[in-house]
Amino acid sequence: MNTKLSFAVLIIALVFSQIGQAQKVRTMKYRNGNVYTGEFDERTRQSGYGTMVYANGDIYEGHWVKGKQQGEGVYKYATGGRYEGNWEDGKMMGKGTFYYANGDVLEAEFTDGDHQTGNGTFTYAKGGSYVGDVVNGMPEGEGTRTWPNGATYSGQWKEGKMSGQGEYVFANGARYVGAWANGKYHGEGTYTDPDGKSTHNRYENGKIVEDEKSDNQ
Numbered sequence: 001m002n003t004k005l006s007f008a009v010l011i012i013a014l015v016f017s018q019i020g021q022a023q024k025v026r027t028m029k030y031r032n033g034n035v036y037t038g039e040f041d042e043r044t045r046q047s048g049y050g051t052m053v054y055a056n057g058d059i060y061e062g063h064w065v066k067g068k069q070q071g072e073g074v075y076k077y078a079t080g081g082r083y084e085g086n087w088e089d090g091k092m093m094g095k096g097t098f099y100y101a102n103g104d105v106l107e108a109e110f111t112d113g114d115h116q117t118g119n120g121t122f123t124y125a126k127g128g129s130y131v132g133d134v135v136n137g138m139p140e141g142e143g144t145r146t147w148p149n150g151a152t153y154s155g156q157w158k159e160g161k162m163s164g165q166g167e168y169v170f171a172n173g174a175r176y177v178g179a180w181a182n183g184k185y186h187g188e189g190t191y192t193d194p195d196g197k198s199t200h201n202r203y204e205n206g207k208i209v210e211d212e213k214s215d216n217q
Helices: 001-022
Strands: 026-029 037-039 046-053 060-067 066-074 083-089 093-099 104-114 119-124 130-134 137-147 152-158 162-169 176-181 183-190 197-202 209-215
Touching: none
Parallel strands: none
Antiparallel strands: 026 037, 037 046, 046 060, 060 066, 066 083, 083 093, 093 104, 104 119, 119 130, 130 137, 137 152, 152 162, 162 176, 176 183, 183 197, 197 209
């Protein structure tokens, strides 16, 4: 008799548990125009799994904890593109992938996903790739870019342009090693042609201003 009673109590508990879970999933519209459909906690905060449709047309679908995105989720921008990956305390943090509206893809370990900052790999829609540091969705810091024609650049970047010290290897085998600014030779550097002839020069905005030394090898 006790066994039957215990079994009955268990069944009733499971039924009420399922009812409780079902009641947690509902839709709420907020004064700012956002609409959320999903699970809530006892304090009516988004918790569990749900979808938020923002007033500006953006959409987030994924996991929530205490009213903030936490864990895996997908954020779709009304202007195009989306982010798929990890969230911490309402911010895009950790491993994730940005799919840009122009077809570019950035896979990275984000330290600030809201500003697309971290370290990862760009795969460009027009061909080629970049591996290295990224700030605000552009190469910045240390990284290597490869172009479709086989040319490569390894070195420092700022705001998406070669800036600082770096080495550019041309598709024909020539190379430049030295200083850069805004994507151009700027400062001292050495150019070596495909035949091995090296010239050390001083540059300003990509143009030679002082011929210092030539070395035929």
